[in-house]
Structure formats: structure tokens, C-alpha cells
Amino acid sequence: xxxxxxLLVHIDALYRSALYLVKNEHNADDLVQETYFKxxxxxxxxxxxxNVKAWLFKILMNTFINQxxxxxxxxxxxxxxxxxxxxxxxxxxxxxSSITENEAEFKELLDADVKKALEDLPEDFRMVILLxxxxxxxxxEISEMIxxxxxxxxSRIYRGRKILKEKLTxxxxxxxxxxx
Amino acid sequence: xxxxKVRRYFYAFLxxxxxxxxxxxxLSHLNMxxxxxIRIEKERVIQKRVKETVCKVTxxxxxxxxxLKSVKGKPKVFDLWFKHFLFRNKVALLSGLAAALLLxxxxxxxxxxxxxxxxxxxxxxxxxxxxxxxxxxxxxxxxAESVMGRFYSQTGLAATLPGIEENLQLQRSKVVAEYLRxxxxxxxxxxxxxxxxxxxxxxxxxxxxxxxxxxxxxFDNTPITxxxxxxxxxxxxxxxxxxxxxxxVHTGTGYCGACQIVGWKEAGNQxxxxxxxxxxxxxxxxxxx
Numbered sequence: 001x002x003x004x005x006x007l008l009v010h011i012d013a014l015y016r017s018a019l020y021l022v023k024n025e026h027n028a029d030d031l032v033q034e035t036y037f038k039x040x041x042x043x044x045x046x047x048x049x050x051n052v053k054a055w056l057f058k059i060l061m062n063t064f065i066n067q068x069x070x071x072x073x074x075x076x077x078x079x080x081x082x083x084x085x086x087x088x089x090x091x092x093x094x095x096x097s098s099i100t101e102n103e104a105e106f107k108e109l110l111d112a113d114v115k116k117a118l119e120d121l122p123e124d125f126r127m128v129i130l131l132x133x134x135x136x137x138x139x140x141e142i143s144e145m146i147x148x149x150x151x152x153x154x155s156r157i158y159r160g161r162k163i164l165k166e167k168l169t170x171x172x173x174x175x176x177x178x179x180x
Numbered sequence: 181x182x183x184x185k186v187r188r189y190f191y192a193f194l195x196x197x198x199x200x201x202x203x204x205x206x207l208s209h210l211n212m213x214x215x216x217x218i219r220i221e222k223e224r225v226i227q228k229r230v231k232e233t234v235c236k237v238t239x240x241x242x243x244x245x246x247x248l249k250s251v252k253g254k255p256k257v258f259d260l261w262f263k264h265f266l267f268r269n270k271v272a273l274l275s276g277l278a279a280a281l282l283l284x285x286x287x288x289x290x291x292x293x294x295x296x297x298x299x300x301x302x303x304x305x306x307x308x309x310x311x312x313x314x315x316x317x318x319x320x321x322x323x324a325e326s327v328m329g330r331f332y333s334q335t336g337l338a339a340t341l342p343g344i345e346e347n348l349q350l351q352r353s354k355v356v357a358e359y360l361r362x363x364x365x366x367x368x369x370x371x372x373x374x375x376x377x378x379x380x381x382x383x384x385x386x387x388x389x390x391x392x393x394x395x396x397x398x399f400d401n402t403p404i405t406x407x408x409x410x411x412x413x414x415x416x417x418x419x420x421x422x423x424x425x426x427x428x429v430h431t432g433t434g435y436c437g438a439c440q441i442v443g444w445k446e447a448g449n450q451x452x453x454x455x456x457x458x459x460x461x462x463x464x465x466x467x468x469x
Contacts, residue, residue, distance in 0.1 A: 015237065016235065036251075040251045118230065118234070133230050154191075154192065
């Protein structure tokens, strides 16, 4: 397998993340093309890359953050979070959240619902959710990819999943009613 | 661990991010607490569902072809230039500054009136060729690092003289302006550039019997093209207007799909037109000085 081929095996993974980040096929195409353009350029210098997939995702995320993000000047949603305040904040959320989610059956969710719920998430949250749930990167790898402390990554994953769960619960309940 | 505490660790537990001790605590709680068991099962289902949905997306078959095509068939001369400027310079690479900017400078209309499409096409096509490595500059200027490298190899002194970067930048601007004046017989003032932007070369292109001055810049990873026109006949009315950094910017797509004109501004008696790959960052860097 040539060096280029070993990079191109990750094209589907990169493309699906790109599509969920930029939300349209044309831009996803561009984002992935640019990621590979940069990656190939770097490889011309025949550097040894340890974890190719993680490296490609880092390039993708950097390109996205620098060029495709709607408003680069917007301060990151969870930048001020530390692990401490993160744990404080979630204990409140836990007691406040109801058990209504148990009424919902998530298996009945439509792909369109999941897609919408994901796309509605703020960019910072969407990024870490894609990297953790879908691509299975470790928190440490994610923190390196998006240049954030690991505590911020944890906080974003926690909050992102909370929001996602609430949305999906709503959709699932709706699906349930419609079925009845 | 009580339920609340355990639930805090749910996601980290599912992601396999807990240390051994906490992992055991969560597991033993889940063994005896039915409510938490149900909750974590829900979380697992959501996680699985999200993963399944996203993974149904696959890249279009044409994308791989496009990518491979874009890196094939580069002229050797350009490769040499590219290596010469970018890859020989390890310091610049390491500091993340190894990439190219393209600046197309100047279209002075003498006898023929130039249509808007011509300027857009010109700007975009130069940028595109540069990006695709199909074009190389006539005039090569050494970048700051290699100048310092040469200084070092000749004198044995590591040169971090005060102001050397700024001086080099100024020298390079002068050299380029003089080169373009000789080639085109026109007075061209280059736009001010921000920190970290370097002029690396210049060319004069013959298009429709006209001489088009082109200046090449290096900054970070984003290429850019800038055209300067001396007349006001360019019609930007059909382009979309947006404000970027208190500056009116016109956006419109160029000829290759990857390129995009992102704006223009007045600079002396010239009009500077800027094109980047969907980024307004470099526009600010180019115009802030």
C-alpha cells in the first residue's frame, strides 16, 4: 500500500465528519480535499506519522476551525470550564433532569431525527461528539486535535451528549405517539 | 458511590476514559442499581444510534479521484521551487509557517477596457494554478530563514539581529516593486502585510498582450491572491456584500469552485482585490498594516 493509499482509507471517516461539521456536501468535499492536499504536501517531506487517522483528523479540524467556522471570533462555549466547575455544574443538572426519558424508545428514532439533533448542536459540542462517539478517539487525542485542555473536552462531551439526549428523547416520544 | 456521583461518570465510563479504580466503582454500582442500569443502557443505545447514522455517510467516489488528480502531474520545475522554498527550510516547517500565499498584483488598463470577468478569471486562475503547483514565479527571493541560514554558514553566527525580519520584508518589497517596474513600466505599490507574511517571488504574465504583475507570498497554510487594478470600471455590483473587520467585502465564486474572490478595498490610487480559499483571516493580515 502506498503512502497515499494509507491516507485515503480514511476518506469516508473524514468525509462524514466534514459533512456533519459544515452541513453541506459541497463544503464537505472542499474540506476533505483541502485536508488531503495539506496531508500530501506534508508527506512529500517523508515524515513518519504515528497515528495516521488521528493526524488526518487534526488537519481536518484545524482547517475547519480556521476556514469554515461561521464566526471565528466567537469565544468557545466551554473554554472557561475546568473539571471542578464541570462536576459542580453537572450535579445540579442530574437532580433537575426528569426520568421522562425512560418513556421514550430510542430505537425507533429515524436517521433524520438523529441527523437533525446532531446538526443542531453548537459547533464546539458537535466536534467532540463526532470525534468521541463516532470515531472513537480518546479524550487526550481529541484535546490535541482541537487544541483544548482535556477538562474542556470532557465538559463539552458531557454537555453535548446531554443536549443530544434531550433532543432525541423529544423526537423519540414524538415517534412513539405517531406510531400509536 | 451514590447514583448522582455514578451518573457523572457515565460518559467517561462508556468512552473507557475512567481509571481502573473508578471503573470498578461504577461497575459495582451498576450491578446493584437497577435505575442506573436502565439509564446507562439508554445512553448506550443513543451512542450506538448516533454512530450508526453518521457512519451511513460515505464519501462520493469522485472525491478520491479529485484528490488524486490534484496531486498528480505537477511540473518538475515547480516541485524544485516548492522544495527549495518550503521544504529545505525546516525551521519554518516546524514553526508551522510552511505554506504559500499568492498575490496577483496589478492590472493597469491602458487601451482596452477589461471586463469584470477577465479580472476575476485572472485572479482566480493564477491562484488556482499556484495552488495546483502548475505555476512558478520568475523572480525568486530567499525567505528570511534561508537568509539567516546563509549568514550562519558564512559567519558561524546565529543571526537573530533586531529587525532583520522587518528589514528583509522591506527589502523584498522594494526588489519586487523594482522588478515589476522594469518589466511593466508601471509604478506599483504593494499592499502592507502583517507579521509572518513573506514575499517569496514575483512574475509577469502575458495575458491578452498585457503584462500582469504577480507577487507570491507565504503565510501559514492558506494561499491568497490579490489583484490591484488602477481603474474603477470593475463592476462588483453583482457580487454579495458583507462586512469583514469593518471593511466592505464582495464575495463571489471564481472559476474553479475552490477559489473565491472575497473582497476589494481602496489602496492609494489602486484597488486591491483579494481572493482566498474561503478565509477572511488573510485578508485582514494583508490589509492591517
